[in-house]
Amino acid sequence: MELLQEAYWDEELRERVRHSLGLDRPFIVQYGEFLGRLMQGQLGYSILSGQRSINVMLAKAWPKSIQLGMVGMFFWFVSGTILGIIAARFHNRAIDYIIVSTTVAVSTIPTFVLAPMLMIVFILRLGWIESSIGWEGIFSQKIILPMMLIGFTGTAGLVRQWRSSILETISQDYVRTARAKGLTERLIIVRHVLRNAFTPILTITAASLGGFITGSIFVEQIFNIHGFGWLVWQGIIGLDYPVLMITTLFSAAIILFMNLVVDILYGVIDPRVRVGERARR
Amino acid sequence: MAEQETQAEERRELLNDQFRRPERNLWKDAFTQLIANRLAMGSIVVIFIVFFIAAFGPFLTPYDHLYQDWDNIAQPPTRLHPLGTDELGRDMLSRILAGGRTAIMVAVVTTTMAFVLGVLIGALGAYMGGYVDALVVRTIDFLQAFPHILLAVFLAATLKPTFIRFGDALVQQYGIRALGNTLYLDYLLIFAVLGITGWPNLARLVRGQVLSLRATEYVSSAQVVGAKEWRIIVHHLVPNALGPVIVSLSASFGGAMLTEASLSYLGLGIQPPGASWGMMIAENLVQWRYRPHLVVMPGMVLFVTVLAFTFLGDGLNDALNPRMLTPSGQK
Secondary structure, three states: OHHHOOOOOOHHHHHHHHHHHOOOOOHHHHHHHHHHHHHOOOOOEOOOOOOOEHHHHHHHHHHHHHHHHHHHHHHHHHHHHHHHHHHHHOOOOHHHHHHHHHHHHHHHOOHHHHHHHHHHHHHHHOOOOOOOOOOOOOOOHHHHHHHHHHHHOOHHHHHHHHHHHHHHHHOOHHHHHHHHHOOOHHHHHHHHHHHHHHHHHHHHHHHHHHHHHHHHHHHHHHOOOOOHHHHHHHHHHHOOHHHHHHHHHHHHHHHHHHHHHHHHHHHHHOHHHOHHHHHHO | OHHHHHHHHHHHHHHHHHHOOOOOOHHHHHHHHHHHOHHHHHHHHHHHHHHHHHHHHHHHOOOOOOOEOOOOOOOOOOOOOOOOEOOOOEEHHHHHHHHHHHHHHHHHHHHHHHHHHHHHHHHHHHHHOHHHHHHHHHHHHHHHHOOHHHHHHHHHHHHHHHHHHHHHHHHHHHOOHHHHOHHHHHHHHHHHHHHHHHHHHHHHHHHHHHHHHHOOHHHHHHHHHOOOHHHHHHHHHHHHHHHHHHHHHHHHHHHHHHHHHHHHHOOOOOOOOOOOHHHHHHHHHOOOOOOHHHHHHHHHHHHHHHHHHHHHHHHHHHHHOHHHOOOOOOO
């Protein structure tokens, strides 16, 4: 924050601002205070937007981002799962190659390139959607493009994971047993293969989360959705250090938390991972 | 008797000649596989073109990428300007070529930095063990807990004023006018940021490789035979760890380009009037409705380049990772 003192102010004003921001105290004291306030849930104040509390800013921004993220993850999961199953079903055939390389290609496009391209295609050329700028809740047609954009960033990873883990599961003995019992193909896939192939999918869900968060920065900036990513964007263009610091910390915290959730879910889904129980017995 | 023996010998040699298989090793195998992979070969061609553009691009076009043609502002592609001009009348083709130079330079420098730092730190952790290793692993964990781009953005935003001050101080102290051009500082800033964020992946990889390779039987037997430590490193550890490292380098090359473009897009990287694909997209995004080609062209170039590195990385991974192959040779 010291770095913001670039302007040519007179000494007295400078001292007063430094004092009000707490910059005249030693570094270690400032850091201690920052940590102390963080512990109490006080996230500090934005420099740029007239000393607004970051708590309030986050509270306002969060709901939109959560909704957008949920919808995006839903799209990600559904499209990735369907494509992954198809790719595994027709593995090493043309459909498989097309699906895998197309999803890799689409996932490689940075969000800020894909967004204008989709807008040009769907809004300018095809005219299917009127305008996507702004936020009108998740049941408006404005959500379609942001949802696709957030979802697309991780589709390739999901498709690959589904494909390889289904192929691995299908060669297991119990699947052969199920076939021998004469179960229908659909029942085998749904009940025996998908459930067992699901564990690695959890890993990739946790791993994709960072992508969703960074994706939301670009998506929310382009579509002018005032959520978490937009807050980061505002922090960047204004060099609003308190906001940047909190948002960065916050996203790391979310990722760590989600990793914990996934670790717990492993045990729920796959009984083989429950290490503790075996030790207790 | 003797005659029979020589006959048998001859026959054996004939057989050997007939069924002798070409000499094979990992690198030759990998090379043949890579050649057979059409996607990877196409990517190599694209990458060569991009490198060529980066090296000679500015000599290929009649315009400087900063020259403003006031008679032809925001034109669609014409004969004068093959890819059109932007809203300041600058030739898009020249700017895209100049942007390629930026992208390649950033990718080369930062990947080299990530390579050196990653290998050194990773190997250091694996070799020293104990506290050093714990410190290395914790640092990697810490840096990887943040979303990659968000960490880069945070670092760029916090380091930027420091770099500007540094530049000012240099100019004032030494009076070298050239250093006053902040474009150099933008590059330095990006190098620093990507240097910091780039190495943890590779360090983790190298550390894991060294740890697992040191536990293999052939390393233990080399130790038992009395091979010196450097001999084990040079003959066993390096060749075996090289494959995954090369794959990871190819991926991080594309990743560095992407991060540079993202930072420049967000206004934290290369500043106008410098040329960077990410920044060109950001500049022209406001007019996507009226002049879509200004957004599409740098976007497509960025996309194709990064895609080439991704496919090359995939091809290298298939080629250099023999364990990926199932007995039938199918993946």
